[in-house]
Amino acid sequence: MTSDADERLRKPTTDAPDSGPGREPASMEAFLADVGARAFRFAELGLRHREDAMDAVQDAMIRVLRYQDRPAAEWTPLFWRILRSRIVDIQRRRGFRLRWMSPAAPHEDGSMPEWADDGPDPSRAHEGREAYARLASAVAELPRRQREAFTLRVLEELDVADTARAMGCSEGSVKTHLSRARGALQRQLEDWK
Template sequence: MLQRVATEPDASADPERPAAEPAVPERPASLEQFLAGIGTRAFRFAEAGLRQREDALDAVQDAMMKMLGYQDRPAGEWTPLFWSILRRRIIDIQRRRRFRLGWLSPEPRHEDGSAVDWADDGPDPSRAHDGSEGYAQLSAALATLPARQREAFSLRVLEELDVATTARAMGCSEGAVKTHLSRAREALQRKLEDWR
């Protein structure tokens, strides 16, 4: 599915092609069901932003724990609220990482003087699950995008949230979401065409 998202042209660009009606997601009966259903997608989102598996798992777990405090909220508010909480948690981890690496210790280096890459090169559960080269290429291309573009693309295209919900989750206007998404699509298209 992810490969299809990255390579198919936008349906709105082809006037001959009828637009597919968006699927209405089923409302979960409980917050626990909602969190169980969103866990894998949330991990992928966090991993794209943090580029470290353990930090991504921590961010998702923290966001889920915080969501338990909002179980009295209507189910319609859970989706934008969860993505907003997770996004803020990712930003917090990124800031703490920059502070820790930048102020408390010099940048770690190998014996040959090259910078240490802290990314986990081990098998990635999401890639093993999908088993496709397309996901790896899309993931690598997403990692090169600025954070706001990556968030807009992930929430609008991969998570299929509407513009208003994405804007609430990102804490910006609907116009900003559209701008970030447009720039992300252009950059991803260029990047993925280079890899063909």
């Protein structure tokens, strides 16, 4: 994928100068406001259920508030680890493991989730939504650990150390899972243009 495609897949949640990758947020509120939409997309990909995803993100946000006295640099991996654990808990509780292979569930009105907004050009917007839907479907088919590594490293742009802390594994495991995820995604998406 090109960097243009990567940019179309990520929709910034805020233009605040004190947020974003590589910058520490000014407050826990700013951090949560910045990470909220991305966390929801991550949870929705993992759970395939909009309401469960909202519950998981809300619960993770509430839980991370307990750690607001920690340095802001620790909030990102801590939040993603809490959210990941919450998603796994929901999956275990509700038996969603077999639903990974099913296609994304449409909303109640029959429309598919819209995660990309490429701007005013309708054809470009359609291509962006189609590309994101294709990527989301391919990512959802990955094994759980590969999906987590890909999402946190590539889409969330966490470094290897923060991803390892969020996933609760070694940095080498993150690299292995990411390599396997990229290989699987490349095989799944190579014929699609």
